[in-house]
Amino acid sequence: MAADRSRRNFLKGMIALGALLVVGGVAKPLLDYAVVSAGEVTTFPRVKVANISQLKTNQPIIFNYPLTNEPNYLVMLPEPAEYGIGPQKNIVAFSAICEHYGCIYHFVPSLAPYGGPDAPGGYCPCHGSLYDYLEDAKVVGGPAPCPVPRVDLEFDNSTGDIYAVGMEPPTIFNHGPPCGSDVMDDLQGGSVA
Amino acid sequence: MSGLSERIRKLTEGGNRMLRPIPNFSFRPDYWMGALLVLGFVLQGITGFLLLLYYVPTPDQAWASTNYIVTSVPYGSLLYTFHLYDAYAIILLAFLHMFRNFFVGSYKKPREGMWFYGVILGLITLGFGFTGYLLPWTVISKSATDVGIGMLNYFPAQLTAGIKSILVGSGTDAAELTRFFAIHVMLLPMLLALFLLIKLYTFEVHGVAPPVGQAEGSVAESTPWIPDGILYVLMLGLFYTGGLLLISSLFPATLPPAYSVQSAMTVTPEPDWYFLWIYQILKLSIFGGPNVVYALTLVTLLFVLLFLVPVIDIRGGRAPSERPVVFTLGMIVATSLVFLTIWAYLTPGQTIPFYQAVLYIGIIALSEGIAAYLGLRRRRSGRGGAARAHPSIAMAVLAASIAGASASLMLLEKGYLISIFLIAGFVFSSMSSLSKIGEGRK
Amino acid sequence: MSRDALVLVGFLLSMIGELLSVAGIVMTSPLMLQNDPVARSLGGAFIGTAFIMFGIMVAFYRASERE
Numbered sequence: 001m002a003a004d005r006s007r008r009n010f011l012k013g014m015i016a017l018g019a020l021l022v023v024g025g026v027a028k029p030l031l032d033y034a035v036v037s038a039g040e041v042t043t044f045p046r047v048k049v050a051n052i053s054q055l056k057t058n059q060p061i062i063f064n065y066p067l068t069n070e071p072n073y074l075v076m077l078p079e080p081a082e083y084g085i086g087p088q089k090n091i092v093a094f095s096a097i098c099e100h101y102g103c104i105y106h107f108v109p110s111l112a113p114y115g116g117p118d119a120p121g122g123y124c125p126c127h128g129s130l131y132d133y134l135e136d137a138k139v140v141g142g143p144a145p146c147p148v149p150r151v152d153l154e155f156d157n158s159t160g161d162i163y164a165v166g167m168e169p170p171t172i173f174n175h176g177p178p179c180g181s182d183v184m185d186d187l188q189g190g191s192v193a
Numbered sequence: 194m195s196g197l198s199e200r201i202r203k204l205t206e207g208g209n210r211m212l213r214p215i216p217n218f219s220f221r222p223d224y225w226m227g228a229l230l231v232l233g234f235v236l237q238g239i240t241g242f243l244l245l246l247y248y249v250p251t252p253d254q255a256w257a258s259t260n261y262i263v264t265s266v267p268y269g270s271l272l273y274t275f276h277l278y279d280a281y282a283i284i285l286l287a288f289l290h291m292f293r294n295f296f297v298g299s300y301k302k303p304r305e306g307m308w309f310y311g312v313i314l315g316l317i318t319l320g321f322g323f324t325g326y327l328l329p330w331t332v333i334s335k336s337a338t339d340v341g342i343g344m345l346n347y348f349p350a351q352l353t354a355g356i357k358s359i360l361v362g363s364g365t366d367a368a369e370l371t372r373f374f375a376i377h378v379m380l381l382p383m384l385l386a387l388f389l390l391i392k393l394y395t396f397e398v399h400g401v402a403p404p405v406g407q408a409e410g411s412v413a414e415s416t417p418w419i420p421d422g423i424l425y426v427l428m429l430g431l432f433y434t435g436g437l438l439l440i441s442s443l444f445p446a447t448l449p450p451a452y453s454v455q456s457a458m459t460v461t462p463e464p465d466w467y468f469l470w471i472y473q474i475l476k477l478s479i480f481g482g483p484n485v486v487y488a489l490t491l492v493t494l495l496f497v498l499l500f501l502v503p504v505i506d507i508r509g510g511r512a513p514s515e516r517p518v519v520f521t522l523g524m525i526v527a528t529s530l531v532f533l534t535i536w537a538y539l540t541p542g543q544t545i546p547f548y549q550a551v552l553y554i555g556i557i558a559l560s561e562g563i564a565a566y567l568g569l570r571r572r573r574s575g576r577g578g579a580a581r582a583h584p585s586i587a588m589a590v591l592a593a594s595i596a597g598a599s600a601s602l603m604l605l606e607k608g609y610l611i612s613i614f615l616i617a618g619f620v621f622s623s624m625s626s627l628s629k630i631g632e633g634r635k
Numbered sequence: 636m637s638r639d640a641l642v643l644v645g646f647l648l649s650m651i652g653e654l655l656s657v658a659g660i661v662m663t664s665p666l667m668l669q670n671d672p673v674a675r676s677l678g679g680a681f682i683g684t685a686f687i688m689f690g691i692m693v694a695f696y697r698a699s700e701r702e
Contacts, residue, residue, distance in 0.1 A: 035358040036368075062454050069365055071454045096454060100482070102343035103336065104457040125461045126340075126542050143544065145482045174343045175364075177350060178483060189364030267667045271679040421700070428693040435686030442679025 041066070041187040044166040049074050049093070049153075052086060052160040058109040058120055062096065065151060065164045067190030070172050071096040072151050073107050074162065077120050081134045085155040091162065093151035094137045097173040098124040100144045105129065116140045122148065146170045146179035149186070205419045212397060214415035215422045219401050225429055226290040227396075232430045233283040234385060236437075237321075240276040241378070248328070250374040252366040255330035256451035263448050273448070274441040280322060282437060284467045287318050288530075295502065295523050298511030299402035305503035307399070310392040312500045317385050319467065324377035326465055327370065335452035336462035338373075344475075347486040405511045461542045469537035470530050476537070479547045513565075521565035525558045532557060639699070646695035649688050656685035 049063045060075035073096050080089040098105045105124035112118040114130055117140060122131035129142030137147040152166035169181045176185025219225075247266060249258040262269040291311065294300060300308035327338040342360060345353040360376075362368030403409065416422065450456055464472050471492050474480070480488035498505070502519075509515040532553065536545075636644075659681030666674030 031355070035355050036362045067364070096458075101340050101485075103340060103462055104454055106458045125459075127544060128542070143481045174339070174346055176346075178346050189361075191363060191365045267664075268675075268678065270675055271682075421697070424693055424697050424700075428690050428697065431686050431690030431693065435683045435688075435690060438683030438686060439680055440683075442676050442683060445676070 041192055042184075044152075044187070045192060046154075047164045049162050049164050052076075052091070052155070052162060055091065058107075060107045063093075063164070066167065066187055067175075067192060069190040070175070070186065071104065072164075073122075074151075074153075075107060075120070075133070077133060078109075079134065082136045083150060085153045085162070091153065091155070092133055093153055093164065094122070094131070094133065095148045095151070095167075095172045096122075097148070098122070098126065098129055098144060099146050099148055099170065099173050099179060100124065100127055100129050100142070102173045103127075105131070105148075107133075111140065114141065149183075208419045209417040212418040212422075213400050214417050215425075216401060216403070216413040216415045218404060218413060220416075220425060222429065223293060224401065225426070226286055226293060227392075228426055229429060229433055230283060230286050230290060231389065232433060233279055233286065234389075236279050236434065237276065237283070238382065240272055240279065243272055244276060245378070250328065250370055252330060252370055255328060255370060256448075259329040260448055260451075270445050271438075271442055274444075274446040275437060277446050278441050279437055280325065281466075282433075284318060284322055287315050291315060292523070292527050296513075296520070297402065297405060298506075298516065300503040301506075301511050304395075304399050304402060306395050307392060308503050309500065310388050310395065312496075314385065314388050314392065316496070317381055317388065321377060321381050321385075322465060322467060324373045324381065327373045328377065329448060330370065330452050331449035332452045332456040332460050333449045333462065336457050336460060337464050338369075340462050341464065342369075344485060344489060347483060348489070402511075463537075463541055466534065466538070470533040473533040473537035473540075473545065473550075476540070476543065476545050477547050477550055478544050481544065517565060521562055524561050524565065528557050528561060529554055642695050642698045646692060646699065649691035649695060653685055653688035653692060656681045656688055660685060 044066055047063075047065055049065070050061050054061065055074070055076040057076050057078050060073035062071050063074055064071050072093050074091070074093040076086070077084065077090045077092060081092050084090045084092050096104050096107075103124055103126035105122040105126075107120070108114070108123045109120050110118050111121050111123060111130050111132065114123045114128065116123075116130040117132060119132050119134045121133040121140075122129070122137065124130075124142065124144070127143050129144035130140045131137040131144070131148055132140045136150060139145075139147055147170070149170055149172050150168040151164050152168060154163045154165050155161075156163070167183045167186045169183055171177070171180035171183060171185045175189045176182060244262060247258055247262045247269070249255065259273070263273050264270070266272075294308070294311070323338070323341070326334045328334075342357065345357050360369070360372055362372050403411065403413065407413070463469070474492060475485055475488045477488065506516055506519040513520040536553075660678065663674050663678035663681060667678045
């Protein structure tokens with residue numbers, strides 16, 4: 001009788017182990033299926049955004065770069081700006097996603113009404129972050145932890161075409177850790193087009 | 194025909210053998226909130242299916258197909274509104290159901306399981322709300338959802354990479370919508386059905402918790418499920434469904450504009466009302482910027498504590514006077530939830546100075562604590578307090594809403610005097626009613 | 636009036652209420668196809684009242700069972 005009892009317990013234990021093995025064995029394939037590993041984009045594409053003739057002062061053009069879920073503002077400013085390109089060094093482009101909690105902020109011709117300097121830039125209606133577009137989107141107000149990333153632009157003197165060729169740190173919101181420094185993260189978490 | 198009536202008789206008897214008879218004291222709506230929740234979910238399944246006949250889950254078509262339902266399909270506006278309002282009703286009912294069971298102490302031995310499964314079902318319910326909100330792809334819902342997901346970035350990547358990936362896949366809008374849709378329409382319903390089954394089975398095992406003061410298992414006058422219980426549930430269900438239909442038709446929901454980057458620039462994203470209390474905690478000044486991870490951890494902790502209530506409040510009986518601290522904490526939480534929700538609604542996007550939150554919640558906690566102490570302390574002579582005290586649910590709900598309303602008067606900075614009177618009135622009324630409850634059945 | 640009579644009257648009145656509601660549903664349904672906003676509210680409201688009326692009928696039926 002005692003042998004029967006211990007045999008029963010052994011069998012029960014083995015069944016429990018078997019059940020665990022099945023569940024565990026299925027778990028990995030399930031995760032492999034459902035959890036997406038990093039994408040394959042490894043270099044920043046070179047994309048024509050617009051031609052200088054299409055730009056009007058303080059009227060931004062929205063474009064997605066490098067991935068479709070990464071909108072940016074390309075804008076011609078009324079005066080030369082840090083890292084500005086073009087004949088007057090006044091064309092810049094920055095990510096349109098606020099670095100605080102990911103709201104899409106507005107481009108405004110002057111930050112003064114929002115408590116900032118009298119410069120064009122970004123005002124985020126969510127919590128009031130202010131980015132000064134004349135000074136590489138420096139944070140001049142509000143809770144944003146870092147400036148919005150700048151898009152590397154190239155200007156073709158002969159045609160007037162403006163190209164997006166890369167991104168500067170910090171990383172775009174929701175791609176990599178907050179205010180991360182590895183711009184390659186901007187290439188993950190979405191698709192190019 | 195006799196064959197038919199014979200079959201019906203057998204089914205009736207079989208059913209009545211399987212299911213416990215319903216105690217007569219429980220033929221009151223507050224004992225049936227769980228049943229109404231089940232009905233609510235069934236209605237969501239039906240209306241959800243009907244919406245699925247026209248809804249297309251891709252970013253280009255999600256809003257357009259929803260708009261088509263609302264504007265161009267006969268009864269489409271009613272269907273869309275009903276699905277939305279029933280969702281809100283379910284979430285509200287879930288909170289009320291939870292607090293009701295907290296106040297009557299029905300999570301005590303042997304019904305701890307009911308509470309655990311209930312909290313899991315509550316999380317599933319909130320999951321339905323979170324995933325469903327994205328589907329119409331409006332400027333408000335998509336922006337709010339993305340901010341919600343964006344919060345995950347503030348956690349260490351190892352913890353959240355898996356969750357984030359399941360939610361948004363490769364990160365494109367299309368992947369995000371597909372996954373949210375799949376979770377909302379397949380995964381959560383299956384999880385819901387599973388836990389509901391477990392909870393209903395557990396309920397049948399233990400039976401309904403008797404009113405406080407009545408011994409467990411004491412013989413109560415009961416009625417068989419078939420046909421009387423069925424009729425009662427049918428009646429409640431008809432009032433619930435009919436009422437919602439009436440409200441949905443008289444106050445049709447409007448579909449906000451479609452999402453686009455341009456339109457997103459013009460809105461301040463906010464979560465839907467049932468998450469506003471979390472939103473308000475996140476907006477506290479001490480949780481600014483990267484500190485949001487502490488706020489989210491705190492909220493997670495609160496849910497864990499909620500889950501563990503039967504373990505935390507393991508001693509003593511169900512009467513409020515036997516568990517005064519836990520009971521009072523529950524009242525403070527209920528009031529604070531209402532208060533934080535109202536406060537969040539009044540302050541969209543604004544950071545809240547920490548001292549203000551401490552002050553307001555402190556006033557609430559203090560006033561309710563005093564009232565509870567005065568009302569719940571055992572009487573030294575005469576009436577045998579504990580065994581006779583019913584938790585008065587109505588009183589607790591009233592207390593929560595009075596305190597919430599008076600606190601909101603504080604926020605609106607009108608009527609300081611009114612709020613003082615309200616709080617004082619609440620203190621006195623709870624003193625007298627908490628001590629008096631138990632004078633027979635209410 | 637005796638209790639039984641009252642219950643019966645209530646039952647019949649709610650049944651009439653339900654029939655009227657269903658009539659309302661049928662009458663407004665062509666308008667629902669054209670998406671007239673006022674009719675839309677009415678059409679849905681009639682469905683709601685039909686449910687509620689039936690619920691009241693069930694309530695009176697239960698009352699009649701209860702002696």
